[in-house]
Amino acid sequence: MAIKDLPRDEYLLKGHAACPGCPITVALRIALKALGNKTILVIPACCSSVIQALYPKSGFNVPILNIAFEAAAAGASGVSAALKKLDKTDITPVVWAGDGGSYDIGIQALSGALERGTNFIYICYNNQMYSNTGIQRSGATPYGAWTTTTWTGKKEHQKELGEIVRAHHIPYVATATISYPEDLYAKVLKAKNMKGPRYIEIFAPCPPGWRFDMSKTIEMARLAVETGAWILYEEIDGQFAFTSYSKKILEGRDRKPIEEWLQLQGRFRHLTEDDMKKINSHLDEKWNQYKKS
Amino acid sequence: MKTAISLPTLGAMGKTGTWRVFRPIIDVEKCIKCWRCWIFCPDGVISRDDYPTIDLEYCKGCGICAHECPVDAIKMEREKK
Ligand SMILES: Cc1ncc(C[n+]2csc(CCOP(=O)(O)OP(=O)(O)O)c2C)c(N)n1
Ligand code: SF4
Ligand code: SF4
Ligand code: SF4
Numbered sequence: 001m002a003i004k005d006l007p008r009d010e011y012l013l014k015g016h017a018a019c020p021g022c023p024i025t026v027a028l029r030i031a032l033k034a035l036g037n038k039t040i041l042v043i044p045a046c047c048s049s050v051i052q053a054l055y056p057k058s059g060f061n062v063p064i065l066n067i068a069f070e071a072a073a074a075g076a077s078g079v080s081a082a083l084k085k086l087d088k089t090d091i092t093p094v095v096w097a098g099d100g101g102s103y104d105i106g107i108q109a110l111s112g113a114l115e116r117g118t119n120f121i122y123i124c125y126n127n128q129m130y131s132n133t134g135i136q137r138s139g140a141t142p143y144g145a146w147t148t149t150t151w152t153g154k155k156e157h158q159k160e161l162g163e164i165v166r167a168h169h170i171p172y173v174a175t176a177t178i179s180y181p182e183d184l185y186a187k188v189l190k191a192k193n194m195k196g197p198r199y200i201e202i203f204a205p206c207p208p209g210w211r212f213d214m215s216k217t218i219e220m221a222r223l224a225v226e227t228g229a230w231i232l233y234e235e236i237d238g239q240f241a242f243t244s245y246s247k248k249i250l251e252g253r254d255r256k257p258i259e260e261w262l263q264l265q266g267r268f269r270h271l272t273e274d275d276m277k278k279i280n281s282h283l284d285e286k287w288n289q290y291k292k293s
Numbered sequence: 294m295k296t297a298i299s300l301p302t303l304g305a306m307g308k309t310g311t312w313r314v315f316r317p318i319i320d321v322e323k324c325i326k327c328w329r330c331w332i333f334c335p336d337g338v339i340s341r342d343d344y345p346t347i348d349l350e351y352c353k354g355c356g357i358c359a360h361e362c363p364v365d366a367i368k369m370e371r372e373k374k
Binding site: 008 | 297298302306308309313327331333336348355356357360369
């Protein structure tokens with residue numbers, strides 16, 4: 001499907017509260033085109049709570065249950081159970097949470113809901129930090145990145161929540177990003193038409209948090225995929241496959257040097273040669289693993 | 294206990310066009326209607342008329358549309374005071 005053929009429906013209203021150039025709202029616009037209005041969003045504390053604007057107004061044209069930081073998947077389990085009881089299973093409960101709320105504080109609620117076979121979609125938008133509270137490190141922050149709590153650069157590599165989720169053997173797991181809207185749309189649509197727990201992670205470069213110009217949000221996502229820093233894949237009932245541009249890399253196209261992505265971001269300005277070596281060998285290792293599997 | 298409910302509102306955060314420092318201007322002569330500007334606009338302010346049109350009441354001036362246009366049909370011009 002080409003960009004021009006994506007549905008014209010909009011569920012995000014103009015005049016919402018996101019920063020100019022925000023990746024979350026690009027992701028949300030595309031995801032909601034696939035999900036449609038028979039959706040209940042469950043949102044933990046994160047930028048997406050703020051983006052809605054202030055009570056008693058909402059910038060979103062779908063119902064939202066705003067819930068505590070650690071509780072999104074538990075809240076969605078309740079919504080899912082209620083919809084079943086009310087025989088309204090045409091409505092999809094969808095968690096929309098940041099990486100802090102997913103990788104860190106919400107991981108036990110997420111794991112529990114996946115293990116229970118809860119009928120819901122969990123979407124994690126990954127901007128690689130806690131941005132809402134002013135750029136703190138999360139489990140998704142990559143090695144070397146500056147944040148206000150890793151002000152000499154993070155010393156640890158990010159963990160892979162997608163891999164942890166895959167270990168739950170649920171019907172659908174996918175990664176996506178905003179620079180490949182057709183891929184993102186197709187994945188959300190696929191998830192919507194399935195049952196049981198479904199997980200999608202959307203890579204979301206944040207201009208103020210990563211220190212790059214707000215016009216480059218999409219370019220930053222595209223470069224992350226072209227350099228292999230972010231990988232697009234999907235797993236349907238245990239069948240794992242790379243998609244879109246990542247598939248081309250797997251099949252032999254060169255990965256762009258990671259420097260091309262890093263150098264556009266102020267958060268990596270201080271990296272040393274030694275840091276670069278660590279980043280490159282971590283990346284090579286990850287790709288070699290995928291090439292073998 | 295009463296539940297607090299917010300209702301969908303256009304311009305929930307006000308007229309966000311006032312945030313803008315640079316204004317996108319589309320040259321429809323150059324436009325090839327690929328609709329990249331439309332899909333990538335974080336604020337959903339580009340509508341799909343015959344050619345893309347931008348709702349300047351709400352456009353925040355991020356410049357993504359101009360940066361992503363494959364034929365440079367959009368330029369960003371500084372707002373006058
Ligand atoms: C239990 C608890 N601890 C801390 C907070 C403060 N808090 C609100 S949002 C947030 C960060 C959210 O980060 P993330 O989930 O990555 O989403 P983002 O802000 O990046 O959108 C924090 C720490 C809170 N609301 N509740
Ligand atoms: S801090 Fe980043 S993710 Fe949060 S609203 Fe602003 S641009 Fe979006
Ligand atoms: S400048 Fe940004 S907000 Fe304005 S139309 Fe372009 S992409 Fe949308
Ligand atoms: S991105 Fe450029 S060419 Fe494509 S529709 Fe927008 S203005 Fe036209």
